Amino acid sequence: MSTKMRAVAKIKPGYGNMGIVEMDKPKIQKPYDVLIKVKSVGMCGTDVSIYKWTPTVEKEYHPNLPNVIGHEFAGIVEAVGSAVTGIKVGDHVTANEHIFCGTCEYCLAGMECICQTRPILGCHINGGMTEYIVVREKNCFILPENVSLHAGALAEPLSVCIHAIERVPVKQDDIVAILGAGAIGLGLALVLKGLGVKRYFIIGLEKDKARLEVAKEFGAHPIVLGEDEPLTVIQNITGKKGPNIVYECSGAIAAIKMAIDICRPAGSIGLVGIASKAQEIDTSRLVFEEKTIVGCRAFYHKTWETTMKLMETIGNDAEKLITHRLPLDAYDEALELIQSGKCIKTIIEP
Numbered sequence: 001m002s003t004k005m006r007a008v009a010k011i012k013p014g015y016g017n018m019g020i021v022e023m024d025k026p027k028i029q030k031p032y033d034v035l036i037k038v039k040s041v042g043m044c045g046t047d048v049s050i051y052k053w054t055p056t057v058e059k060e061y062h063p064n065l066p067n068v069i070g071h072e073f074a075g076i077v078e079a080v081g082s083a084v085t086g087i088k089v090g091d092h093v094t095a096n097e098h099i100f101c102g103t104c105e106y107c108l109a110g111m112e113c114i115c116q117t118r119p120i121l122g123c124h125i126n127g128g129m130t131e132y133i134v135v136r137e138k139n140c141f142i143l144p145e146n147v148s149l150h151a152g153a154l155a156e157p158l159s160v161c162i163h164a165i166e167r168v169p170v171k172q173d174d175i176v177a178i179l180g181a182g183a184i185g186l187g188l189a190l191v192l193k194g195l196g197v198k199r200y201f202i203i204g205l206e207k208d209k210a211r212l213e214v215a216k217e218f219g220a221h222p223i224v225l226g227e228d229e230p231l232t233v234i235q236n237i238t239g240k241k242g243p244n245i246v247y248e249c250s251g252a253i254a255a256i257k258m259a260i261d262i263c264r265p266a267g268s269i270g271l272v273g274i275a276s277k278a279q280e281i282d283t284s285r286l287v288f289e290e291k292t293i294v295g296c297r298a299f300y301h302k303t304w305e306t307t308m309k310l311m312e313t314i315g316n317d318a319e320k321l322i323t324h325r326l327p328l329d330a331y332d333e334a335l336e337l338i339q340s341g342k343c344i345k346t347i348i349e350p
């Protein structure tokens with residue numbers, strides 16, 4: 001068997017500078033290592049940001065380069081280290097890409113996503129857009145038996161969705177608005193369906209119409225900005241109430257403002273999308289109407305346990321988010337698809 005493998009790597013800082021590289025297949029080196037043969041890996045907006053080398057990537061993430069990209073992956077365990085007890089060869093697994101320290105005050109509080117010494121697979125350590133990856137056992141999660149490897153690659157974005165709900169909890173009778181019809185907005189609709197929430201609306205743009213059709217399959221009521229006035233539509237259906245929970249998943253400044261506007265007094269807003277630059281926001285509505293605004297970053301490690309349970313319930317419904325499947329060589333086409341808005345989730349099959 002070849003000891004070499006191919007991977008998609010960011011080579012050096014700056015726009016682009018990404019390509020297919022040949023490298024040594026990783027080996028089990030530490031007792032807790034797990035060697036995974038990657039079967040499915042999602043291309044994500046963050047990968048596009050790394051490709052474009054956005055200010056957020058440069059200032060907030062400081063990637064180690066060269067580095068293999070890809071942080072949404074699932075595969076089959078090929079070998080395990082001598083101290084691994086919970087995972088065996090042949091298991092279908094996915095992994096939390098945050099290699100948190102486990103000892104800082106945030107990690108000890110179970111808030112690993114804000115650990116200050118937390119290298120991320122696909123950013124600081126070689127990621128999953130390749131044939132093999134080694135991940136420590138602690139970060140691996142065995143997929144439920146009824147979940148495919150492709151759906152398994154979506155455990156990461158679904159964990160982002162579930163974490164938003166951990167931060168801004170929702171009850172079945174709440175009225176929820178989701179702003180943004182990307183993979184996270186749609187994933188949230190799927191999670192709300194899984195949780196049995198009765199009324200949730202998803203607001204997108206004209207160009208999102210095909211994605212909003214998928215949201216309908218997840219039980220969401222779609223609203224197209226420009227065609228309909230979101231708050232009027234929601235109030236007409238909810239008896240003048242409007243949403244008491246709003247998840248902003250686009251990062252667009254207009255959407256962040258809308259989230260604050262349409263949220264009912266005393267309601268809560270979860271900010272999931274990341275604004276690309278600083279903007280002025282009128283915070284007076286937050287004061288006068290006691291609205292709560294909460295930042296939701298990625299996920300806690302424990303979030304993934306919830307994700308695995310939820311995925312067992314929803315089975316392969318997450319596969320409905322996958323619009324394209326491409327080989328490793330077509331990684332640039334996958335990057336294009338995200339930027340054109342023509343895909344929901346593109347999966348690479350290494």
Ligand SMILES: [Zn+2]
Pocket residue numbers: 044045046071072156157
């Ligand atoms: Zn991602």
Ligand SMILES: [Zn+2]
Pocket residue numbers: 100101102103104105106107108112115116117
């Ligand atoms: Zn830590």
